[in-house]
Amino acid sequence: MQASHISFELKLKHPFTISGFSRTSTPLLLLKLTSEGTDGYGEASMVPYFGETYTSATQLLARVDWTRFTAPFNFPEIIAYLDDLEAGHPAVKAAIDIALHDLQGKLTGKPCYEVYHADPAKMPVTSYTIGIDKPEVILEKIAGAKEFKVLKVKLGSADDRALIRTIRSVSSLPLYVDANQGWTNRKEAIDLIYWLHDQGVVLIEQPMDKNNHDGNAWLTGRSPIPILADEAVQRLGDIDRIKGAYHGINIKLMKCGGMYEAAAMISKARKLGMKVMIGCMSETSIATQAAMALAPLCNWSDLDGPFLTVNNPFERPLLEKGRYVLENLPGLGLKGIPSTLFLS
Numbered sequence: 001m002q003a004s005h006i007s008f009e010l011k012l013k014h015p016f017t018i019s020g021f022s023r024t025s026t027p028l029l030l031l032k033l034t035s036e037g038t039d040g041y042g043e044a045s046m047v048p049y050f051g052e053t054y055t056s057a058t059q060l061l062a063r064v065d066w067t068r069f070t071a072p073f074n075f076p077e078i079i080a081y082l083d084d085l086e087a088g089h090p091a092v093k094a095a096i097d098i099a100l101h102d103l104q105g106k107l108t109g110k111p112c113y114e115v116y117h118a119d120p121a122k123m124p125v126t127s128y129t130i131g132i133d134k135p136e137v138i139l140e141k142i143a144g145a146k147e148f149k150v151l152k153v154k155l156g157s158a159d160d161r162a163l164i165r166t167i168r169s170v171s172s173l174p175l176y177v178d179a180n181q182g183w184t185n186r187k188e189a190i191d192l193i194y195w196l197h198d199q200g201v202v203l204i205e206q207p208m209d210k211n212n213h214d215g216n217a218w219l220t221g222r223s224p225i226p227i228l229a230d231e232a233v234q235r236l237g238d239i240d241r242i243k244g245a246y247h248g249i250n251i252k253l254m255k256c257g258g259m260y261e262a263a264a265m266i267s268k269a270r271k272l273g274m275k276v277m278i279g280c281m282s283e284t285s286i287a288t289q290a291a292m293a294l295a296p297l298c299n300w301s302d303l304d305g306p307f308l309t310v311n312n313p314f315e316r317p318l319l320e321k322g323r324y325v326l327e328n329l330p331g332l333g334l335k336g337i338p339s340t341l342f343l344s
Contacts, residue, residue, distance in 0.1 A: 040103025097258025156182015
């Protein structure tokens with residue numbers, strides 16, 4: 001097997017602001033694995049606040065013994081090997097996992113969603129994210145989200161209610177809310193949650209600090225809206241630690257290390273009676289279509305990466321009436337791959 005990779009700066013349509021952080025682009029590593037004349041594609045989206053960089057990713061890739069990977073790929077063994085090689089680095093591990101899934105699907109002629117028994121007819125609607133911003137920019141973002149049936153709103157600032165009122169002045173769409181650990185007072189938070197319930201909010205991600213187990217559990221026990229762990233749950237082993245403090249979890253391939261572990265997390269959460277959202281970082285169509293393959297197994301989907309960026313090098317996945325369409329194509333079903341993308 002041959003491996004090649006490039007760095008890529010994914011540019012955002014608008015500055016992306018959450019509680020405590022803002023950025024205008026996201027550094028990526030795009031990976032291509034070639035075996036038997038067939039290419040599989042993966043992606044590492046390395047948002048700065050998680051600590052991975054193109055340098056750290058390439059250093060790990062240089063240590064990988066690619067001769068260990070032969071189709072059909074043993075994903076539990078591969079995950080264990082990568083974790084033994086070096087702890088952490090989930091985004092570049094996700095790139096490897098996604099590329100191997102794409103490659104195996106192409107070698108066997110099967111779509112990735114078929115491997116995980118995901119029914120395309122059960123695809124949930126996906127949300128469009130509105131970051132914290134000035135009212136006029138919020139309105140501009142909403143105007144650019146006409147293809148979507150749900151809006152996801154970033155809260156956690158002093159102006160949470162004003163932001164929601166701005167949205168409600170022009171849109172009656174259901175809302176997902178992500179506080180990104182921005183709420184600190186549980187009594188103020190529960191008052192806000194009941195107000196948000198009246199405003200048509202469907203779910204809330206990570207209301208309080210990820211380490212504040214008791215505070216998040218207190219809200220979960222009183223909230224009329226499902227409360228989901230986001231920053232508090234990264235990988236499979238985290239679910240046991242956070243169960244009881246949340247109604248459900250948000251899974252991201254860049255946090256858990258790829259499709260195989262994400263599928264295991266979905267299965268475990270379901271067995272524990274928890275609901276599941278599948279989300280994303282700033283991503284191209286590669287990682288989006290990897291997550292799309294698992295989305296029908298989840299309650300909610302937040303996979304808007306290709307719609308929030310301006311230089312996605314691949315064809316955007318098909319979106320109809322707010323839902324992605326899983327096409328009967330092998331692997332990820334990635335389209336529009338530039339022939340010169342991996343040329344040095």
